[in-house]
Amino acid sequence: xxxxxxxxxxxxxxxxxxxxxxxxxxxxxxxxxxxxxxxxxxxxxxxxxxxxxxxxxxxxxxxxxxxxxxxxxxxxxxxxxxxxxxxxxxxxxxxxxxxxxxxxxxxxxxxxxxxxxxxxxxxxxxxxxxxxxxxxxxxxxxxxxxxxxxxxxxxxxxxxxxxxxxxxxxxxxxxxxxxxxxxxxxxxxxxxxxxxxxxxxxxxxxxxxxxxxxxxxxxxxxxxxxxxxxxxxxxxxxxxxxxxxxxxxxxxxxxxxxxxxxxxxxxxxxxxxxxxxxxxxxxxxxxxxxxxxxxxxxxxxxxxxxxx
Amino acid sequence: xxxxxxxxxxxxxxxxxxxxxxxxxxxxxxxxxxxxxxxxxxxxxxxxxxxxxxxxxxxxxxxxxxxxxxxxxxxxxxxxxxxxxxxxxxxxxxxxxxxxxxxxxxxxxxxxxxxxxxxxxxxxxxxxxxxxxxxxxxxxxxxxxxxxxxxxxxxxxxxxxxxxxxxxxxxxxxxxxxxxxxxxxxxxxxxxxxxxxxxxxxxxxxxxxxxxxxxxxxxxxxxxxxxxxxxxxxxxxxxxxxxxxxxxxxxxxxxxxxxxxxxxxxxxxxxxxxxxxxxxxxxxxxxxxxxxxxxxxxxxxxxxxxxxxxxxxxxxxxxxxxxxxxx
Numbered sequence: 001x002x003x004x005x006x007x008x009x010x011x012x013x014x015x016x017x018x019x020x021x022x023x024x025x026x027x028x029x030x031x032x033x034x035x036x037x038x039x040x041x042x043x044x045x046x047x048x049x050x051x052x053x054x055x056x057x058x059x060x061x062x063x064x065x066x067x068x069x070x071x072x073x074x075x076x077x078x079x080x081x082x083x084x085x086x087x088x089x090x091x092x093x094x095x096x097x098x099x100x101x102x103x104x105x106x107x108x109x110x111x112x113x114x115x116x117x118x119x120x121x122x123x124x125x126x127x128x129x130x131x132x133x134x135x136x137x138x139x140x141x142x143x144x145x146x147x148x149x150x151x152x153x154x155x156x157x158x159x160x161x162x163x164x165x166x167x168x169x170x171x172x173x174x175x176x177x178x179x180x181x182x183x184x185x186x187x188x189x190x191x192x193x194x195x196x197x198x199x200x201x202x203x204x205x206x207x208x209x210x211x212x213x214x215x216x217x218x219x220x221x222x223x224x225x226x227x228x229x230x231x232x233x234x235x236x237x238x239x240x241x242x243x244x245x246x247x248x249x250x251x252x253x254x255x256x257x258x259x260x261x262x263x264x265x266x267x268x269x270x271x272x273x274x275x276x277x278x279x280x281x282x283x284x285x286x287x288x289x290x291x292x293x294x295x296x297x298x299x300x301x302x303x304x305x306x307x308x
Numbered sequence: 309x310x311x312x313x314x315x316x317x318x319x320x321x322x323x324x325x326x327x328x329x330x331x332x333x334x335x336x337x338x339x340x341x342x343x344x345x346x347x348x349x350x351x352x353x354x355x356x357x358x359x360x361x362x363x364x365x366x367x368x369x370x371x372x373x374x375x376x377x378x379x380x381x382x383x384x385x386x387x388x389x390x391x392x393x394x395x396x397x398x399x400x401x402x403x404x405x406x407x408x409x410x411x412x413x414x415x416x417x418x419x420x421x422x423x424x425x426x427x428x429x430x431x432x433x434x435x436x437x438x439x440x441x442x443x444x445x446x447x448x449x450x451x452x453x454x455x456x457x458x459x460x461x462x463x464x465x466x467x468x469x470x471x472x473x474x475x476x477x478x479x480x481x482x483x484x485x486x487x488x489x490x491x492x493x494x495x496x497x498x499x500x501x502x503x504x505x506x507x508x509x510x511x512x513x514x515x516x517x518x519x520x521x522x523x524x525x526x527x528x529x530x531x532x533x534x535x536x537x538x539x540x541x542x543x544x545x546x547x548x549x550x551x552x553x554x555x556x557x558x559x560x561x562x563x564x565x566x567x568x569x570x571x572x573x574x575x576x577x578x579x580x581x582x583x584x585x586x587x588x589x590x591x592x593x594x595x596x597x598x599x600x601x602x603x604x605x606x607x608x609x610x611x612x613x614x615x616x617x618x619x620x621x622x623x624x625x626x627x628x629x630x631x632x633x634x635x
Binding site for chain 1: 332334335337338339340341342343344345346348349351352355356359413416417419420421423424425429432433435436437438439440442443444445446447449450451453454455499502529530531532533535553556559560561562563567587590591594595599608611614615618619621622625626
């Protein structure tokens, strides 16, 4: 709002209150500048730290104890874990969003679902990790596996995915539904052919935002997918039952974020801090890409789908 | 056949679902997807609660011992004592200090975005905040570990003392021993919860009807007077919700805190001192203990405490919002 010029000030306002107003304006602008400055310096810091570390060979080679080495297996694990998690979380989240937006009545059950949604969102990620530890590692005797990690991540991110899809679906105008129903379509046909297609830009944005969070998560995975550093992956080994195969969901799966935590806690070797700086720079750029991607893709899809 | 006008067909579809509608498969599938969250919460509460009480049930530790200040979990080095007070107070201390630093900054930023910033400034700051949300906690921890901790150590190594001629030392804060400290944890957390508090408060300020602003300004108040006497009171429930959400996030954050807090299970006395939180202790020790031994059971009890804190905060947020609805 444009409250910067208030003529009445000069008539009634005391000098002190005008000064206080000026001071407050400066302070509030200061908060905005502070955030930008902080973000800018973080990006510059990692830009400098990653200089000379991040290179094609860093991304494409195996970790090493005696040289800088690379992070290929860990980067692969992060992407694999993301894919596996989204494979489960996206359908369940969107279906749940459809229920909450299209079917849920104003009753106790809906209330309970919302409470559960908020409760899971507020449970510390480390506790969700511990839950995964009891359930998958101890009770199902799976050991530390990519699958256990992906399931724990799904549980943790399901509320976010559900709520974002619900919002995307709710944003579809009511008239579209009425028109479809008036043409004789059933409720599900309406959802399937009218509501969901119209909500696709919003749904895609919610998927990418959830993906960004999954990609950077570590605490959930610490006790479900494990901390072991893979030495080398043979990408031609497609035997899913073989724990050594990089394609198998039943193998320990250390991701980038977990790897950073592990390296800093061990703190050995002269290359460790370089590897962590490089990994952190890659992690941040990926998350940045997810965020910008969500905005761009959302805008593009909206334009294409609504203009057509 | 009953005559169906568009209107009553629509109405019947909306209000009174027929048998076919009630039984249809898609409805059941989407229902299951939504209800699965209730299942997850129930299982999670059940399992953590069950594991959390093992310390008392199986290991026979008296409940009162949990509230003592001595943490001596290792049976091989003397008699054990599972006092969780250092961790509980540590979590409270770090969270409180983080809120103290972050709240003025975040609410100020929310006010800046909603009341002061021109469109172009908002278009820069808001995406910046979204990037903040996206930065993984291990990266914050790593920044804390490599920049903040050495900085604190190098800059404030010496004791900070205020001496008066007659009274002697009236105020003394010991300098940083290593830089790993209560303050380091709180600073890292305050940046991590800044986007949470900002965005929820921002929504609260945006939700205030424009008439309140124009009415106040028409009476001749300055913008700051309007903010202080009209907008902040009007948005208070929303701002409180924001603070509670920030608190929940701060209390539950594990890795970033563990990396800078110093992990000393002592009662927090000075901000320059290394302390320990519930999350940090779990992160650090869970992997080093054996399933079923009392030491690990004590860690499960800690996670139960964390779970209780987070569920309590959800209830608190709901109470605050219910009051807002009533107003």
